Amino acid sequence: MNSNFHWRPVLRALPDLIQAAFVTLEVAALSMLIGVVLGLALAMARDFTAPAAAPARWLAVAWVALARNTPALFQLYFFGFGLGAWGINMSPLAIVLAGLSFNNAGYLAETFRGGFRAVPAAQMRAALSLGMTRMQAMTRIVVPQVLRAVWHPLTNQMVWAVLMSSLGMLVGLHELAGETQAQASRTFRIFEYFAVAAVIYYVVVKLLVLGARLMAWRLFRGWSPA
Amino acid sequence: MSNTVTYFTGFRGADLLFLAEAAWGTLKLSALSIAVGTALGVGLGWMLAELRATRPILVPLLDVFRSVPLIIQLVLFFNFVPMIGLGLSPFAAGCVVLSAYAAALVAQVARAGIESVGRPLRRAARSLGMSYGQAMRHVVLPMGLRTVFPAWVGIVLGVMKDSSLVSVLGYVELLRASQILITRTQEALFVLGVAGAFYFLLSWPVSWWAARHEKRWQQ
Amino acid sequence: MIQIENLHKKFGALEVLRGIDLAVNKGEVLSIIGASGSGKSTLLYCINGLEPISEGRVLVDGVDVHARGTDLNRLRQRLGMVFQQWNSFPHLTVLENVALAPRIVRGLPRAKAEEVARRQLEHVGLGDKLAQYPAALSGGQQQRLAIARALAMEPEYMLFDEATSALDPELVGEVLDTMRMLAAEGMTMICVTHEMGFAREVSDRVAFFHQGRIEEIGRPEEMFGKPRSPKLKRFLAKVL
Ligand SMILES: Nc1ncnc2c1ncn2[C@@H]1O[C@H](COP(=O)(O)OP(=O)(O)OP(=O)(O)O)[C@@H](O)[C@H]1O
Ligand SMILES: [Mg+2]
Numbered sequence: 001m002n003s004n005f006h007w008r009p010v011l012r013a014l015p016d017l018i019q020a021a022f023v024t025l026e027v028a029a030l031s032m033l034i035g036v037v038l039g040l041a042l043a044m045a046r047d048f049t050a051p052a053a054a055p056a057r058w059l060a061v062a063w064v065a066l067a068r069n070t071p072a073l074f075q076l077y078f079f080g081f082g083l084g085a086w087g088i089n090m091s092p093l094a095i096v097l098a099g100l101s102f103n104n105a106g107y108l109a110e111t112f113r114g115g116f117r118a119v120p121a122a123q124m125r126a127a128l129s130l131g132m133t134r135m136q137a138m139t140r141i142v143v144p145q146v147l148r149a150v151w152h153p154l155t156n157q158m159v160w161a162v163l164m165s166s167l168g169m170l171v172g173l174h175e176l177a178g179e180t181q182a183q184a185s186r187t188f189r190i191f192e193y194f195a196v197a198a199v200i201y202y203v204v205v206k207l208l209v210l211g212a213r214l215m216a217w218r219l220f221r222g223w224s225p226a
Numbered sequence: 227m228s229n230t231v232t233y234f235t236g237f238r239g240a241d242l243l244f245l246a247e248a249a250w251g252t253l254k255l256s257a258l259s260i261a262v263g264t265a266l267g268v269g270l271g272w273m274l275a276e277l278r279a280t281r282p283i284l285v286p287l288l289d290v291f292r293s294v295p296l297i298i299q300l301v302l303f304f305n306f307v308p309m310i311g312l313g314l315s316p317f318a319a320g321c322v323v324l325s326a327y328a329a330a331l332v333a334q335v336a337r338a339g340i341e342s343v344g345r346p347l348r349r350a351a352r353s354l355g356m357s358y359g360q361a362m363r364h365v366v367l368p369m370g371l372r373t374v375f376p377a378w379v380g381i382v383l384g385v386m387k388d389s390s391l392v393s394v395l396g397y398v399e400l401l402r403a404s405q406i407l408i409t410r411t412q413e414a415l416f417v418l419g420v421a422g423a424f425y426f427l428l429s430w431p432v433s434w435w436a437a438r439h440e441k442r443w444q445q
Numbered sequence: 446m447i448q449i450e451n452l453h454k455k456f457g458a459l460e461v462l463r464g465i466d467l468a469v470n471k472g473e474v475l476s477i478i479g480a481s482g483s484g485k486s487t488l489l490y491c492i493n494g495l496e497p498i499s500e501g502r503v504l505v506d507g508v509d510v511h512a513r514g515t516d517l518n519r520l521r522q523r524l525g526m527v528f529q530q531w532n533s534f535p536h537l538t539v540l541e542n543v544a545l546a547p548r549i550v551r552g553l554p555r556a557k558a559e560e561v562a563r564r565q566l567e568h569v570g571l572g573d574k575l576a577q578y579p580a581a582l583s584g585g586q587q588q589r590l591a592i593a594r595a596l597a598m599e600p601e602y603m604l605f606d607e608a609t610s611a612l613d614p615e616l617v618g619e620v621l622d623t624m625r626m627l628a629a630e631g632m633t634m635i636c637v638t639h640e641m642g643f644a645r646e647v648s649d650r651v652a653f654f655h656q657g658r659i660e661e662i663g664r665p666e667e668m669f670g671k672p673r674s675p676k677l678k679r680f681l682a683k684v685l
Contacts, residue, residue: 069383069433070425071390073401074418081405081414125495126532126591130546130598131522140545144536159293166295170394177298191305198294198302205293222578223535 020179028161035104042109067106092173115150155212248403259324267332275340291330320392339370379436453500463657476644479654525595531587533579565593585616
């Protein structure tokens with residue numbers, strides 16, 4: 001059975017694949033960055049109570065519902081074909097970035113809401129009673145604790161973003177999966193190419209998780225349990 | 227079903243049927259994978275929780291399913307099967323991969339559920355004269371089920387969405403059907419809107435049913 | 446001096462404080478006792494502006510706490526507060542817990558702020574815990590940490606809201622001792638407390654709250670020895 005496999009061409013392409021893995025990482029990281037900013041905004045918008053802010057609140061609710069209840073590929077298609085219908089034609093990179101960021105923001109909005117709820121109101125009160133401004137209390141007391149509360153889900157979302165970015169293959173982006181597909185279709189050694197890609201994904205994900213754990217250990221060591 | 231139509235036509239009533247049929251495909255694929263995946267996953271979860279010796283093998287193995295993109299898993303499996311001289315339809319291959327994927331997720335959750343029922347409680351059940359099997363069936367599983375039910379529902383909804391990836395093997399599920407229709411009708415927004423509505427229709431009852439159960443259990 | 450005039454406070458339709466008049470002089474220790482829900486905590490929150498009021502005035506050294514232009518952050522530096530739930534900041538070491546506010550609120554340089562913090566922590570008996578995180582402290586130690594944190598702002602007044610009632614019985618003593626020490630040093634204190642022994646022994650005056658009003662106020666000997674109002678009698682019979 002071994003004779004059925006041909007690994008040499010894949011190994012020759014390995015540098016290209018590794019290069020593409022960096023594209024994957026960049027896309028995932030960038031979509032996380034955008035997702036965090038938008039997710040924070042959505043989380044805040046969802047808790048607006050002023051009647052004038054109702055449109056913002058509804059936008060946030062709809063965004064979160066769509067992001068969580070439709071497939072990521074659907075969201076990608078929306079930015080690909082859907083916007084195309086309005087004459088907005090995006091590059092594969094833009095489509096994947098937009099799709100992933102949209103998805104990340106929707107999930108992270110809920111994560112952040114939970115994170116802020118995990119910090120007792122008494123912490124804010126205690127900080128204010130010391131004469132801190134709301135801003136100081138927020139940045140020095142509340143946000144660091146929120147960061148710890150969301151660290152694990154944030155890591156998961158990053159892993160998820162790396163995995164999801166493989167959808168780039170379906171819209172012509174040459175991230176790891178896309179590059180693999182392109183190379184594989186040239187040589188017809190589809191299994192071998194994708195097997196190597198799988199290994200690279202596995203390694204990338206494990207390294208990410210390990211890095212996040214190390215950072216958490218450095219950042220949150222000794223803190224009280226949440 | 228042909229996806230090589232080369233002319234553009236407007237969206238017709240028959241197309242809605244086409245989408246509905248594809249949605250049925252999505253439903254079949256997900257339901258089957260979730261059923262198989264849950265059964266397998268509970269078994270694996272039980273092994274992880276109760277047979278410590280299996281952990282060094284099972285934990286890293288199941289981890290692979292969560293660390294490699296599903297789309298890659300699908301392509302790999304679909305291309306591996308013919309190499310060992312077998313043939314599988316895209317639907318069957320999709321089912322196998324999705325089931326394995328679901329099983330890996332369920333195993334983790336099931337393990338947590340079993341472990342959430344503390345040793346003292348299980349000892350109490352045994353002290354009442356229950357056998358291991360009885361304690362498992364009447365105490366550990368029902369109680370563990372409650373704690374992990376929301377996580378399991380999350381997996382169900384996730385698999386439903388992830389089933390869209392089987393389109394990469396050529397199986398015409400909901401999203402693939404939408405893509406075909408978009409190419410033909412050029413009415414992307416409308417078609418995607420309908421497809422999105424279908425996804426909501428598929429996941430909404432599950433969410434609703436889950437929320438009702440959770441509420442009932444909390445009382 | 447803290448002056449409270451005709452203070453009313455409503456939460457929606459619920460009137461929690463129903464006309465409080467009270468003056469606390471410099472150097473005085475006032476204990477507030479009363480049943481749960483009678484509005485004791487709310488009064489403290491109104492004094493340092495953590496809760497808005499519905500009617501009346503609160504003056505701290507002549508400054509109207511709830512007036513529009515009042516700089517609350519500035520005012521709160523004069524009013525240290527210790528809460529029932531020791532809310533130490535879990536992400537900061539013991540030293541940082543105490544040094545943070547002097548640094549960012551009072552604007553002290555780091556070294557100076559840490560010196561102040563170290564002094565206050567030694568004062569409450571936590572001098573050997575500086576590098577620990579609050580997670581490693583007992584409840585009583587965390588509560589003393591909270592006291593040191595408030596003291597590091599060098600406040601004129603200290604407000605204690607049932608500082609001992611969330612503690613295990615064996616830890617109450619160490620916190621009360623710290624509060625006693627402060628009283629002996631001449632700190633002006635308002636202590637909401639369920640510790641009748643403490644109220645009797647340390648306070649200059651005791652106020653009994655009942656349903657949002659001060660039902661009776663006086664010297665501890667009178668309050669505990671010959672209470673006049675039947676409600677206070679009943680309350681004391683229950684708690685003593
Ligand atoms: N933020 C709030 N919103 C609505 N009602 C409140 C709020 N805070 C307090 N209350 C109500 O006001 C009343 C007085 O509360 P407060 O905490 O001042 O009582 P307390 O005398 O300190 O009682 P305890 O001894 O239990 O601490 C209670 O009935 C409480 O339910
Ligand atoms: Mg209170």
